[in-house]
Amino acid sequence: MSNRPGNGPNAQTEKPPDKITCYGCNKEKQAHSFSKTQLAKYMSNYHNPYAPKGRTTKKHHIMCKQCTPQQNNSLTCMICTRTKSLDQFAKAQRKNAEKARCLECMKKREDDDVDDSEPDTASDGSFNETWDDIL
Structure with a gap:
């Protein structure tokens, strides 16, 4: 050989x-x-x-x-609309560039208290009906 x-x-x-x-x-x-x-x-x-x-x-x-198209080195966050480098995005977010959210915006969303919502009363003090009240 x-x-x-x-x-x-x-x-x-x-x-x-x-x-x-x-x-x-x-x-x-x-x-x-x-x-x-x-x-x-x-x-x-x-x-x-x-x-x-x-x-x-x-x-x-x-x-x-x-x-030949070159590799994309940046993405635009759909929440804050800022263009950032790829290391500012999670790998899962990089796969869908149109819906990508940066790590900073994802952290803010995670830190937001889910139970902290608007009260069910209007500004004049009257009660607003919710679906839970109707059902």
């Missing part, structure tokens, strides 16, 4: 072409303008020795490094 590079199950047998069209900007660019992951997806469109009939069934749309 030889230890030559290029042998083995993870070896790429084919080299990507010099020019590839980006799906994002629709421009033809050099192969070095794409990440290794995008190039692997591109190559699997044409040849994948582990896929049935040598091809993947899904057509991958590859994008160059400039068109």
Whole structure:
């Protein structure tokens, strides 16, 4: 068995072409303008020795490094509407960016006394009916 590079199950047998069209900007660019992951997806469109009939069934749309979206480093809290870094949010809150609440607002909500609510009497001293009174 030889230890030559290029042998083995993870070896790429084919080299990507010099020019590839980006799906994002629709421009033809050099192969070095794409990440290794995008190039692997591109190559699997044409040849994948582990896929049935040598091809993947899904057509991958590859994008160059400039068109690939970058990682989001901040979120906006839906309560205080301030934009803060990711470390100011719980991991569970980061998953749904539209409904994310910062740790500070979550702590305030937790500290609020649930039993401390408005009295059931109006400002003029008359009694307001509640659903408990009706039922």
